[in-house]
Each structure stands twice: as structure tokens, then as C-alpha cells.
Amino acid sequence: MTNVERRRAITAEDLANIAVFAALTAALSVLPGIPLGGAGVPLTLQTLAVFLTGLVLGGTRGFLAVALYVLVGLVGVPVFAGFRGGLGVLAGPSAGYILAFPFAAAAAGYVAQWLIPARRANDGGATNARYERTGTYTVRLVAGALAGFVVIRVGGILGLVANARLPLQDAFLADLAFWPGDLVKCVLAAVIAVGVHKAFPRIAGTR
């Protein structure tokens, strides 16, 4: 492979997108939650940012962006929810959730790409427009986010079993508390991703 001229797998634009979306995930994780609806329960945006990164950047770049976020957080920059950070997080009960984030972004991105092939064909948004007319574009992105939701559940529950030493059944019940908020965030991430795709049809097309 030495004499073969090969294009970099990660271009300058990809690298910038990965770094900036890692920063977006950090910013949305540390900002105070937004009070939602009538109940006024503050909604932290950490998992929203994870789903959104996958839906906007696609599986591969989404994975790398969130992995970069997790790496920087584990080194000690306080970018996790509540300004936490550092190696100690790995021993805590939320370790499974944090380690699942990159895979959740990947799952959301790959499922969205699979359901919306135009994102690979790069046809100038024509197929996207067709999906938008039929109203299924948002639904398909929600489906992508739900794939990420499932990955976070699996990782989070395994982390609770390993670090909090809960039996599987109790870990599942503890995790259930996060379902309503995370399901809302799946829908929100899809709605926001539709807006971003409309503003930048090109970003959805490359990979």
C-alpha cells in the first residue's frame, strides 16, 4: 500500500466537525437543564447532544466526536453533566452510560443513514425533500435516535450491575427512571436534526 495514493479517511472538514461536535456535547452537558412543559422538570441535554451528534454527523463521525468528548472528560476536563470529569467517573455507577455514549451516537447515525439513503447518495437534498413532503423524515430520524436510546440502556444497565453491584433486575428498575426524559430527547434530537439538515443539506451527504 506504500505507493498507492490514498485520500485521508478523515478530511480537514471531518476533523473540524468531530472536534466542534465534541465541544457541543460538552456545552450541552454542563449547561443547566431547560425546564420542560407543564411539569417544569429541568431537562439536562447530555443524551440529547449524543443523539443529535449521531443524527447530524452520521455513524462514523458521530462515534468519533462523542468518543473524543468521553476521552477528554475521562482525562479530567469537567465536561460531564454537573461539571464532573476525571478518571474516577469510570468507577462510579454512571460509567456504563458514559462509555455507551459513543456507541449510541454510532447506532443513531448508522440507523438514520440506513433509513435515509439520500444521506449517502448526496443528491443535493432531492431525496430529503421527498421524505420531508411525505412527513416521514422526522419519523426516520426518531427511529435512529431510538437505536441510540437502546444502546444507552444496555450500557447503563451493565454499568449499574458492574459498579453499583445491583442485580440485573434492580439495575433495570433504576434505569427505568431515565426512560421518559430520554424518550423525549429522542424526539427533540430528531426535530432539531431536521432543522440542521435543512440549513446544511451538504453535511448529511458525505458519509
Place this chain on the structure above:
Amino acid sequence: MSRGPDLFGSYVPGTSFLHRAPLWAKALGILAVTVAVAAAPSWPVPAALSALLLVSGSAAGVGAREWWRGLAPALPVLVLLALYHVLTAGAAQAADVVLTIVVFLVLTRVLMHTTPLPELLDGVVWLCSPVRLIGADPERIGLAVSLMLRSIPFIVGAVGELRDAVRARGLRPNPVVLVTPAVIATVAYAQRTGEALAARGFD
């Protein structure tokens, strides 16, 4: 009140033994603690290690307030876990579970107090050097890390401005209304950054 995370960490310069220890020695220390805790049969091992780290950290200048800042956010979860395990399996297991988490919280405090964050980040980029084997370039990971850290203030500022704008107009803070323009500004910022990298000969 600052809006962004404290990107400089909690490093405090000093001349203690731990401040002067090279990064590889600290990494070996962390590895040793991890192995000891993982292999430990019960709570006295993490308890002894926590005590040891508390003493050496205090000797390196970690004050009461800094210890508290590191432990306080985890406290509610630790109390819940302790209660759960006391009720289901007894005090010994509760102590084991809680102290295992505490050891690493204390360890993190000591590491962050005695090591500048840029040094830690350089160490991680070095640890990533095996990515060469799959054709990737560890230098790019370092570049991505610094681009990310440089971008956080811009994005936190963008979201904060939108929040203020929404509040000034008396609207209810709706996540879609708040986040969509922030993400669009983020993508535009990423494109400018990508163009700037390309203009400097980055392929």
C-alpha cells in the same frame, strides 16, 4: 459565575513529591490502585487505599474545600447505594461498594491537583500512539482535542446568548427553539474551522 466549565482543571503548582513525580510514575500508580481494588476481597483494601491517598493528597496541598468539591456531587448516589446494600446484603458489602467508588474520586482529586491538564492531555495522546497500526495519526487526536477545547467557549456563549434572547422576549424556554440555532451556529463554526485547516495545508 462563569458559564463554561473550568478548562484549566484544578491544578495548583507545588513542589511536593507528587508534584515532582513524572507522569508515567503516576500512571503506574493509578494502574496499581486499580489492580489492588479489583483484586481486593473486601472493604478494608479500598478503605486503606482511600486513607493513604487522602493523606498523601493532603500532604501535596489538597485542602478540605477541594476534597469536598470532588466528593459532594457523588454524595446523593453514594448514600442511596449504601442504603440499598445495607438493606439487601449487609454493611460489609455496602462499605465495599461505596469505598471502591470513593478511592477513585480521591485518586482523581490528587491527580488533578498535582498534574497540569495539558500534561495529562499530552499523556493521553501518547497513549493513543498505537492507532498508527490502523493507519491513523496520533497527532490528529491531539489537534482534535485542542480544537474541541478551543470551541467550547464559543458554543457555551452561543447557547447562553440564545437563552438570554428568549428570556428578554418573555418566551418560554423551549429546547427546540434554544438548541436548533445553536447547533446551526455550531455547524457553521465547524465549516469555518475546516476551511481554516485546509487553508493551512491540512489535507
